[in-house]
Each structure stands twice: as structure tokens, then as C-alpha cells.
Amino acid sequence: MDQAAPTPKPSPWSLTPSEHEAGPPRLSAFVKEARPASFSLASSRNARLIEGLRRRIHGIERHVPESPRSNRHVPWTVGAADADMCLGPSGLNTQAVHEIKPGSARASATAASMGFALRLAARHLLLLKAAHPDSPPPRILWCISRTSTYETGELYIPGLSAFGLEPASFLIVETVRASEMLWAMEEGLKSGGLALVIGHLTGTAGRIGLTPARRLSLAAEQSGTPCLLLTPEGAPPAAATSTRWRIDTAPSAAHRFDARAPGAGRITVTLERCQHYLSGDPLSFVLEWPHARGAEAHRIPVAAALAHRTVDASQPKRRTG
């Protein structure tokens, strides 16, 4: 701890050496008490320090050995400033389960939520690639039920490329029973050789019990592999998740050349639960995903609010033959 570091004002986040020496239990208590209601990025340096300490405390509390991947400094974020502010400087927890739910029971909303999972996966792979530039990136375990290939469809390579994802990074598990899928996800998390585990639970299987959810969470924590859990709209929230997102379709952006054609895809993202974001109202915003052109693919601008749009005001009168 460098006391000489210039801090604009004494922040509750800075620790004195004496406090540092006081031992894990006190530190833990201190951080818990001092957690502010709304998050402020007063000093990025302090924030980084706090994050390091918090991770250490977490490790001490849970008796988890610090995994080699967890000391990466680039956080896993959504790529939109609003959302990333809520997530805190550490971004999405890479050792936890994140739940993603569609906004409605329609297949299009489910596809949008799966698309959001793909976006997060693409960003996570990018981070891993940056951390280990020499080795090929690890794979993503994509767990689906057989029925979902008929309901929402299966991954389609030509469309995946638009997300900046390569087909080789996907290892797909197709199961019939929910118990098999949860088992496969847990095995994937425990293996430690994967970048990410994504599980899409459908129908009644989406009602994930307390024990399986806790098992997934523990496995993610022990191996340092994050897990995205896609559950149906109606199912109650899964236990032991770090964040919960609700995704729905949103009208697409204007097409650059053709006013009548769908433009870049947009989705409505609502952050319903986040460990670091304690404000009462869920945060909601619209994300836009430009189609992949190299590194640009991983940038997600927050879309401007849409004005009221009429159905066919912009469309010229059609000539009919």
C-alpha cells in the first residue's frame, strides 16, 4: 500500500497498513460495512487495489486457491458503460454462474437471450486470447436440450461468424434429460480446461433446484470457469447466481442504405440482480450489436433511445405488378 499516492479525498476504499495487517476477518468485515450504496469510480487505482483485496478475502473465506486465470487484470464486461458501471471494476465474475432469462416466452426472445450469451462468450474469449496470446483459446461448452434445437434452433456457423465466434470454439452437448445437462455442465466446469460453460434449460427443466444451482456455482468457483445459465422466462430465479439478466428483442437500428431493411440487431437488456449493484431499480438499456468486421465486433455501443416509430411512414408507395 503506497500512502504517498495522491488521492483526491479520503475514500472509504483506501486501507491503511495497520488495517491490512489486522487479519482476514476484520478486513472482510470492513469491506462489507464500507460497501457504498452506489458505486463510484473515484480512483481507478484504488478500485483495482480494492478488487485485488476483495478477491483475496474471498479466497480466504472460501478456502479457494487463487486460480492462475483469476489474476488477469482486464475485467470481463458487457462492453456498455452503464452496465459495466453496475458490475464494478472487476466486471462480471469469472468464477460464478450468471443467469440469463428472456423477456417473454416467445422463441424470438429466447433467441435474443442466447444471442446475449454469445456476445458475452465472444468478449470472454477475446480476454482469454489477450491473456494467453500464444496458445489457442479454450473452448466453450454449449449445452442444449434436444427439444431446443426444434424450438429455438441450433447454432448456425454463418450466423455465428457475425458474432466474431469461430465454430471450432464450440463443443456442443445435446441432452434429452435436464439431469444429464446439469451433470454435463458441472463436469465441464470442473474440468477447468474450458473458457465458458453455457447451458440452455428449457421447459420444466428451467426450474432449477437449489442443490444443482449450488453445485454449479461451487464448480465454477473452484475451477475459475464462468457459467451462463439460460433459463425460461417463467421459471423462478436460479439460486447462487452472481448476476441475473433479462433480455428481450428490440427494434433494430436503421439500415445504413435501405430504410426498409432491418439494420444492426438490438436487444433490451435488464440487469435484475447484481452483487455489487444495490440500488433498488433494475437497470435497463438497449444494446446494439454491429456485424463483425474484425475487432469491431467486440464493441457494443449503447443505442440511443428510439423515437416513436411508425410502421411504414418511411416506405415509399409500392408499385405492384
Add this chain to the structure above:
Amino acid sequence: MRHSPNAVPADKPLALVESGAHGLRITAVNSRAARDGVPIGTSLADARTVLPELLSRPAEPARDLRSLIKVARWLGRYGPARNRDGLDGAWVDITGVAHLFGGEDKLLIDLIGRLASFGITARAGLASTFAAAHALARFANTGTAFAIAGSGEDRDSLNAEHASPGTERFSFGAERAALATLPIEGLRLGPDTVVLLKRLGLRRIGQLYGVERAALERRFHADRAGKSKARHAGQHAEAVLMRLDQAVGLTPEPLRPLAALPSLSVRRTWGEPLISAEALAGEIAALTDDLCSSLKTQALGVRQICLTLFRADGTLAHVQAGFSGATNDAPHILRLLREKMSSIDAGFGIDMAVLDGHGAERPAAPQALLDTRIQAAQDGATALLIDTLSNRLGTKSLYTLEPHASHLPERAQRRMTASHPHLALPPAPSARRPAFLLAMPEPITVMAEVPEGIPKHFIWRRLRHRIVKGEGPERIAPEWWRGLGATAQDNRTAAAPSNTSASEPVNSQTAPVVSGDALSAAHIRDYYHLEDEAGARFWVFRAGLYQSASAEAPPRWFVHGLFA
């Protein structure tokens, strides 16, 4: 012998009968009936006149065959190469195995004793050739339940001689001596050949020794003169001499084992059958170590393992596991075995286990990369995961996708096994392709402008979607080279710019299509990228063209994919 409520006591005469052209015919008798002189092949009525208390049961050949195969499988206890032999026997190759049982005679005593404990009366023959063993088991008239040609020492020296390269001549004297007194039926000849030989006075196999082929042929010819052609005599003589040569080891006889022979096999036997799961798990771990240590000494790995557990009551249990790459890693193998061992029922106890390794090959050398340590750990972990998942869920449940060079949307990617190396390059990203493709295109009801306007609204899964934005059509023609009857001209249509404006005059589009035949037109698809009021985006196509479709069968519309 079947354990059924209406089982026949062993001291009552019993015959198995089947219905033939002339009533019920006896196909098999038990030892008591045989002693009382009931011949096989007579009608049941005739036999009953001689032996009124003869009991009968219908013969069940299909069930007998299944039981025989079960016995043949069980013979895996004595060697990996085994199979049934006809409908009344089974063989097992015990080369190099006898010493484990304390000698050949002890092995046969063990074999006969175990079969007897299952209620099977069996006779065994042991010889250096399959044919000789076959004859000995069936026709050797010894007081004991088994017959051995020569002594074990002879065979050991024979095997040693066999192993050394360049030796062509073996001394099969023991077989010659053992077979000499057996009837010629032991040579597995056709019934008419046997009758012929007997008519010639050749009743014992020993009488055939030293007979020239030409001499035998001449005698057959002389006997059958006027009835048959000389060609048949030659064939008979040929068959007899070939069978004789096979029996005495002058001609090799290829045998087909029941199952593929393992590359490597280790086994453990326990005097007291194991019943507790813990004891069994410990022994299986030791067995796996045995296999892996011998694999490691040869620098080999196996692709597949099969664990066979022999229960004390003669039944078997199998556990199989496959690997994505050749492995000799004992913890890895054991982990997969344990996954499946939980379903094993130990029954009356397990007294022997055989672990077979199939498909031995050199394990892939670890890749030399800068970040070797991380890479190796990652690859190992992924390989382990692939094996674990595919062994429990089946190899078809675990796959990767590979791009395939086809413009047909559903053929643009293929499922590959999880360990398949990725060689194909992914296609260029396209905004016009959805991230999710439905496994089956779903029919929808569409309101659209004829012939190729963007739909106004459609009903999918009972929900009405009002279209706000749309792009298309993108025309995708069938692959004419796949025999759908499309002409080259249609293919040229497909190659035309796909994003044609919907407001284009109809006439310019009809010209090339009408000239193609109706079948190909029905296979042409026009794809649209549609967005409804809520922002849900669909990939919708119309199969067929309004211009060429009849009023009874208008073009149909489908949803094929969802944009994320």
C-alpha cells in the same frame, strides 16, 4: 438345462421333439433316454412304443443357439479367441494360457467342472489344431470328460517352433495318433461323403493316412461310376483330404472369433467371489494399473477398453468405454470405468475380471508450443471432458460444428465428433444469416404480395407477427448436381443478384424460371430477413414460385431461422 417349473428330473428319460413332415420327430435325448436306446431322428410315436415313459418337450433351436453363444462368451475366461462351433459346440484358443491353470488337464477339469455347476454336461477335446480338437471332443471314446492329443510339453515345443521364423514343418504326430482310431465323421464331412467313405470301407480316420489324392479320387470315381460325373468324385476327394490336412496341421484353418481380439488383455481371478462394491473397485483399479503399466512399457495407448466381469453363476457383465485419443493414463481410464461400474450388479459375486484394450496405437505426442504447460493441461482437461461426456451421453450427443461448402443453408454446416480436428475455414461473416437455424423449417401462414413481395404479416406458432422491416428475396436454388432435376439455367438464376427489389416488374423474373421444369421451380427458395413490431427477426423462405405453381399447390412458406 433350463431351470423352469416344469423341469424334468435327470433320472427320467427325456426327448426334445420338433414337428416334421411325419409327425413329431426326436431331435435330442438326455443321457437316461440314450441309455434306454432312444435314437435321435426317430419319430416320438416309435420311441414311445419302445419306452412308454419317455417324456418330451418341444425343441427350441433359436433359444439353444442363444444359450450356446452365451457359453461361447463365457469361454472368454480361458482365452480371448472363442466362438461357437456349429450348433452343438464351442471352441476357445488357449495358446499360452494353460500354465495359469496349472496345465492343460487342470484347465479342462476346471472348464468341465464349471460348466457342470451351471448344469451343462460337456465334453472337451484339446489339440494343436481346431479340427482335431473338434473330433476329439465329439468322438474320443475315453472314460473321462475330456481328451487331449499328445502332451502339453509337445505342444509347448511346437509353439516355440511355431514362433521361430522360417520353420515350415511341424511335428503333429500327436494329432495323427489321437485321431487314428476316431470315426471319419470326426472330419466334418458332408453326410453323403461319409456314406461314400464308409461304403469304401474307410471307417476310421487312421485309414486315410497315406492315401494319395489320386488314389482316393479313383476309388470315388469307381464307386460312383454311372451315377455321377468325375468332377464330383474329385470334389469329394478334395474335401476329405483338406479336412484331414486341417486336422493333422498340414493346412492352416482360419477361425473367426466371436469378438474382435483385443490388442492387450489383462485378467484377475479371485478364489472367493467379490461381492462388495469397494473390494471390486479396488481390484478394478489394480487391473487398470496392470493394463496401463504394460501399455507404457510398449509406449502404446488404447482407444477403447472393455471390462468383462465373470459372475460366479456363469453370467457376464460388460463395461465399455472409448477415448477420443489413445491413452495409457490409469486415472483417466479408471474414472470412465467408475462412471459405468455403478450400474453393475455383482449378483452372486464376481470371481474373475478381464480388461481388454482395443485399438492400441502410439499416443499423440504433446504439441510443442511456447506456452506448453498451460496448453498441455488444457488439452488434457478437454480430452478428459470429451471422454467423460461422450461415454455417458453417447458419442452422438457431443459434437462440434464444421463449415461445409454448400450454399444450401441446412447443408452449410456439419456435425463432427468432438475430437475431430478443425481444418475447414469458417465462412465470411454475413449479416443475412441467422445465428440459430431451426432443425426443421416450420410452415407458416403468410400474407405477402404476389409474386415476391416482402410478407406483410405471418402466423407462426399461433402468434401473428406484423412485419415492420424486411429484406429480400435472396434466391437459393437447389444443388442441381445432387439430382433434384434442376437445369443449369435454374442455377444461373440462383447466381443472379439475390437482393432484387420487390417492386421490380414480374415479367423479367418469369422468363428464366418458366423454362426450367416444374420440379426444380418447386425447390427454389426465396429467403427474406423479416423484423416484426417487437424487433424479433426471422429468416423466412418461400419454397416454390407463384409463377410456376398451380392453384392447387401454391408455394409454401417456412420459418428457417432466428436472428439473435
